[in-house]
Amino acid sequence: MAYTAIPAIGEFGLIENIASIVAPTLAAVPELLTGIGDDCAVFEPSPELLQVATTDLLVEHVHFDLLTTPLKHLGKKAISVNVSDICAMNALPCYALIGLAVPPNFPISMIEELYRGMSQAAEEYGLAIAGGDTSSSHSGLMISVTMIGEVSSEMITRRNGACVGDLICVTGTIGGAAAGLKLLMREKAIMLEHLKHNESCNSNILADLQEYSEAIKQQLLPQARIDMVKYFHSKNITPSAMIDISDGLSSDLQHLCRRSSTGAMIYEERLPIHASTRQIADEFQDDTLTWALTGGEDYQLLFTIPKDEYRRIADNTALSVIGEITDAENGINLRDRYGMNIAMESIRGFDHFSA
């Protein structure tokens, strides 16, 4: 058998291969309505009620760096990223299971701090931490969170329901988490440089970053938009399609369009970018647009609604209409501020296995 490493097909190629291998298992369980390919699996425990389920891994040195991430924040983030997947189905979270692999010399007080963060976040979102598994690890810390949520069958929102003419909307602002990450990486480099030369330095990397607190908070303490799901439920609005922005707007919009068999046109001028994000990008002489499209980890909701539903959300200032669903043959494009169309495919989001 020829050797092919994962980067050759990428994370999404790997997921496609896996989905085809496990496809035969679905036949035995008709209550499983959706398998691999959406933000959550969808299961029907009883008529009328649907259950959604998601799992996320957080791996040290891949997803987080303990030098720049307080453990309590990490615990909160581990919960939030899963709540975000549940919200992307227009569902509310019920309970979570936590798997933890931890180096044996790790202090107990730090593990407890991690769980305090998870527990606080769980209380804020109204979900229970119901169980888990602990194991030792020969390398770094590894956190696995699985979360189960519920939604009625009329309100569930998948990635595949967008129709030509639907408006494309996004909650909050995007690109801020990428800005926060850039700042933390810069501070870490400075700190390591000090340590290398045996110079004293402030061991609390966050202390000097007060002025950037908004961007850093978006990186370290993202909030899942459970408030938006509750808003949809209260107004009886069901988006036609929805996904959460974890890999970056560009990548996640492409997932949504591919599953809905549509194209899309997004307008640069309409992208909601926080002023502080623009300011940080200027400071780094970097491009805000790239951060907004490919930065990822914003955990905002990207959704579509029919045009005639627009008036029902028009007064919600947490929402921005950023474009429109088009025919698939038109492709997925960004119209930039000069009126040029840029193919989204050329703008890549995060891939764990990209070279």
Added chain:
Amino acid sequence: MAYTAIPAIGEFGLIENIASIVAPTLAAVPELLTGIGDDCAVFEPSPELLQVATTDLLVEHVHFDLLTTPLKHLGKKAISVNVSDICAMNALPCYALIGLAVPPNFPISMIEELYRGMSQAAEEYGLAIAGGDTSSSHSGLMISVTMIGEVSSEMITRRNGACVGDLICVTGTIGGAAAGLKLLMREKAIMLEHLKHNESCNSNILADLQEYSEAIKQQLLPQARIDMVKYFHSKNITPSAMIDISDGLSSDLQHLCRRSSTGAMIYEERLPIHASTRQIADEFQDDTLTWALTGGEDYQLLFTIPKDEYRRIADNTALSVIGEITDAENGINLRDRYGMNIAMESIRGFDHFSA
């Protein structure tokens, strides 16, 4: 804050600390009937129907060694150990979510082999692989499996229902998985010795071990006792308490008794040990009884039933009655073949963080 590492309190001490930190999250979700402390969490999505959920981590160099474990077997085992937890609640599995952290240079064909094993096992047990998460890893392979099952509210079996006088039963045989592990470790040592001296050796470690195939199969390819759960359901038998044997009979019996606030008396002569396990123990000049009590990974079911239910299971040759539930004040004891009582507490099962 004083530094305390995990080995100082052990895996079960750590779990207790975690359980008390997350306890406040349970209040918001009354449908969650059981949190940390049993084989599965128990959730009530609708009246009459209960859902059980469990998660397990398999970490390279901790739970498995790729030198002695074919990836397809590893995939099957990852599914089986979770099905075993579901079975321990007298429930049947519905669907699983898989988290996978994998070094970037890992060949795709090996990942596919892993998923083929998981998929085959899922088909055998009749459950769907519904979703998951893939990530890169900077060290070894890490597999996280979460599984959801169902059972009616009359048939659910927790750890805490054992009563004084109940018979203690175990399915199949115990100690075989420990024997298999000893054999594999010996073969690995021989292989590494050959490699060290640049001598040729058979790279397929399993080829020379035909005569030990039963024990090795129990280590590499444990079968969850879903057949026993189906047997209980068909006979309308509900054990008073149940747990699966993953840490070892001694440790798991102590978990069951502690949750039921009872003691227990186990009889050495009644422990079901396969003849090949005794033979391998002799060969290693090791003690079969220790393997049977503390080896772990047998994935048999340990359960209790009222004495007057015995006649209903008496004809099942896959079951052994090994002892009786006693008052808590009598402690948890083994009566050995010489009639001596040994306190189970002095016989320790597996702890991930023991020194």
